[in-house]
Amino acid sequence: xxxxxxxxxxxxxxxxxxVILSGDWKLGGELPGAGKVQQRxxxxxxxxxxxxxxxxxxxxxxxxxxxxxxxxxxxxxQKILFNRDGLPPGAQRLLAxxxxxxxxxxxxxxxxxxxFLASLGNQTVYLFQSAGEMLEFIxxxxxxxLRLLHGKAQYRRSDLGLIMQAVxxxxxxxVSLICFLVGLILAFIGAIQLKLxxxxxxxxxxxxxxxxxxxAAIMTGIVMAGRTGGAFAxxxxxxxxxxxxxxxxxxxxxxxxFLVLPRILALAVMMPLLCLYANIMGILRGMVVGxxxxxxxxxxxxxxxxxxxxxxxxxxxxFSGFVFGVIVALAGCMRGMxxxxxxxxxGDAATSAVVTAIVGIILSTAVITILxxxxxx
Amino acid sequence: xxxxEAHITVQDLTMAYGDFVLMRDLTFxxxxxxxxxxxxxxxxxxxxxxxxxxxxxxxxxxxxxxGEVDFWGADQPTxxxxxxxxxxxxQSGALWSSMTLAENIALPLETYTDLSPSQIxxxxxxxxxxxxxxxxEEFYPSEISGGMQKRxxxxxxxxxxxxxxxFDEPSAGLxxxxxxxxxxxxxxxxxxxxxxxxxVTHELASIFAIGSNSVFLDVSKxxxxxxxxxxxxxxxxxxxxxxxxxxxxEQS
Numbered sequence: 001x002x003x004x005x006x007x008x009x010x011x012x013x014x015x016x017x018x019v020i021l022s023g024d025w026k027l028g029g030e031l032p033g034a035g036k037v038q039q040r041x042x043x044x045x046x047x048x049x050x051x052x053x054x055x056x057x058x059x060x061x062x063x064x065x066x067x068x069x070x071x072x073x074x075x076x077x078q079k080i081l082f083n084r085d086g087l088p089p090g091a092q093r094l095l096a097x098x099x100x101x102x103x104x105x106x107x108x109x110x111x112x113x114x115x116f117l118a119s120l121g122n123q124t125v126y127l128f129q130s131a132g133e134m135l136e137f138i139x140x141x142x143x144x145x146l147r148l149l150h151g152k153a154q155y156r157r158s159d160l161g162l163i164m165q166a167v168x169x170x171x172x173x174x175v176s177l178i179c180f181l182v183g184l185i186l187a188f189i190g191a192i193q194l195k196l197x198x199x200x201x202x203x204x205x206x207x208x209x210x211x212x213x214x215x216a217a218i219m220t221g222i223v224m225a226g227r228t229g230g231a232f233a234x235x236x237x238x239x240x241x242x243x244x245x246x247x248x249x250x251x252x253x254x255x256x257x258f259l260v261l262p263r264i265l266a267l268a269v270m271m272p273l274l275c276l277y278a279n280i281m282g283i284l285r286g287m288v289v290g291x292x293x294x295x296x297x298x299x300x301x302x303x304x305x306x307x308x309x310x311x312x313x314x315x316x317x318x319f320s321g322f323v324f325g326v327i328v329a330l331a332g333c334m335r336g337m338x339x340x341x342x343x344x345x346x347g348d349a350a351t352s353a354v355v356t357a358i359v360g361i362i363l364s365t366a367v368i369t370i371l372x373x374x375x376x377x
Numbered sequence: 378x379x380x381x382e383a384h385i386t387v388q389d390l391t392m393a394y395g396d397f398v399l400m401r402d403l404t405f406x407x408x409x410x411x412x413x414x415x416x417x418x419x420x421x422x423x424x425x426x427x428x429x430x431x432x433x434x435x436x437x438x439x440x441x442x443x444g445e446v447d448f449w450g451a452d453q454p455t456x457x458x459x460x461x462x463x464x465x466x467x468q469s470g471a472l473w474s475s476m477t478l479a480e481n482i483a484l485p486l487e488t489y490t491d492l493s494p495s496q497i498x499x500x501x502x503x504x505x506x507x508x509x510x511x512x513x514e515e516f517y518p519s520e521i522s523g524g525m526q527k528r529x530x531x532x533x534x535x536x537x538x539x540x541x542x543x544f545d546e547p548s549a550g551l552x553x554x555x556x557x558x559x560x561x562x563x564x565x566x567x568x569x570x571x572x573x574x575x576x577v578t579h580e581l582a583s584i585f586a587i588g589s590n591s592v593f594l595d596v597s598k599x600x601x602x603x604x605x606x607x608x609x610x611x612x613x614x615x616x617x618x619x620x621x622x623x624x625x626x627e628q629s
Contacts, residue, residue, distance in 0.1 A: 238474075239474070242474065252489075
């Protein structure tokens with residue numbers, strides 16, 4: 001049987017307030033707050049002592065202690081003597097322990113409210129700093145690649161092999177699925193329009209050119225950004241948390257060469273191959289729609305596709321794939337290397353790696369498209 | 378007693394994160410063959426001190442001399458060369474998790490020596506045996522306990538027979554017996570190889586058992602308040618903070 005925690009206040013003399021506690025003072029129940037005591041004190045400015053009577057108190061836990069802590073602050077603010085003698089001995093000792101080390105007031109976490117202009121300024125400064133860090137990282141990566149070309153880079157061939165496997169063979173199922181569907185969508189959208197003009201055969205051109213020149217590379221790039229870029233950031237971020245990167249540095253081994261270089265290499269080599277595979281998948285699906293639903297002959301469709309694509313389109317597509325591979329690897333590794341030293345920082349690094357990679361992919365697509373337009377290819 | 382030769386000298390050092398000053402006016406000398414303890418309460422900057430000594434973080438002010446060479450004033454290749462003569466055991470071991478213990482220890486050897494693969498295998502075996510972990514060559518760091526990871530971390534730090542070994546909280550998170558064994562290992566390595574040991578710790582038992590020299594960083598005064606043999610410090614100090622620290626808070 002538990003009784004509710006109750007509080008009664010009385011004044012045995014003019015300068016003393018007696019707080020009588022009874023029942024169960026436990027967390028979770030309805031407990032009287034320190035506010036009531038304050039109200040009572042406000043009405044009687046002459047009170048200089050606060051005493052307790054807890055003979056009727058059945059049981060207590062942190063619920064009583066938080067109440068007492070609040071009263072303690074209240075008393076010290078109003079210069080009232082907080083007399084602990086009437087409290088249960090255990091509560092007295094815990095209170096003494098809680099008050100043994102004074103609250104740290106000069107901790108540097110204390111940040112005041114920042115005005116809008118100040119935070120805008122901070123954000124701008126931060127933007128420039130992060131742009132600088134990005135350029136620095138890319139510069140370091142280029143230096144590492146140059147050292148690789150001179151045969152001086154330190155990395156493990158077996159790592160490179162493992163990463164290559166992870167970013168190619170293991171990515172095939174998801175790339176197949178996505179590009180198969182993109183090919184299907186393109187074919188359907190094209191078929192509806194082209195049917196109006198009786199020009200169904202050009203579905204082959206549409207799917208072929210769109211896939212080979214652009215869509216396969218973009219879709220593969222985005223899949224790899226989510227799949228591999230995030231993984232790179234999480235791997236390197238965890239190594240950062242675990243001081244493994246510090247351990248490399250103090251051995252004089254450049255993390256740039258040892259960790260980042262094999263990842264960039266693996267994606268730069270494997271992305272064009274993945275793109276090629278994605279091309280085939282997309283075209284195959286377009287062919288299924290064309291041959292199966294639009295009654296175009298299989299050979300006819302094949303010939304039309306082969307005529308339409310051309311080497312330039314293929315080259316541009318594969319080049320885009322290469323560029324996207326480098327971007328995904330750079331973004332993943334950079335965010336991983338910049339990672340802070342906590343679990344949530346690793347999560348942030350992975351998120352930011354994917355975002356950075358996708359933004360990079362879209363931007364570089366625009367640049368490549370404009371350049372091709374300029375060059376007339 | 379023979380005259381001691383300074384190995385690492387710290388002069389007027391200030392440690393800071395941005396404009397938050399952690400410690401200032403640090404001046405002390407680590408002699409060759411010392412077991413030097415960097416001690417102080419939590420948050421006093423012991424680990425930061427170590428990151429400065431091993432070249433991961435630049436000091437805000439002041440100098441660190443390795444022998445006669447100004448460590449932070451030198452260029453990167455010089456710094457790399459100096460720090461290659463040092464081994465570091467990180468708090469959690471910081472073994473490279475994608476490699477086996479043998480590969481972890483072999484990597485520095487492959488990078489900086491011309492040893493043949495079979496010679497490297499022998500050295501790896503020896504180092505693991507020295508820390509009491511013979512036969513664990515093919516284990517991955519995630520497959521062994523925390524205490525074993527620390528010992529494997531020491532084996533890796535010793536791979537290149539360094540002149541100075543840094544330990545970040547070697548006995549934190551270890552049971553008393555393992556902690557004691559680690560202390561014995563550190564003592565033994567110093568005796569037999571003459572390696573200088575720099576240990577960041579607040580484990581009193583270790584401090585008194587193995588420390589031959591020390592510096593005390595006082596978090597309330599934001600500077601060092603004492604340096605010397607910890608046993609001597611305990612006997613002679615009048616500084617209440619240091620006495621409190623060295624006696625585990627007991628009043629005397």
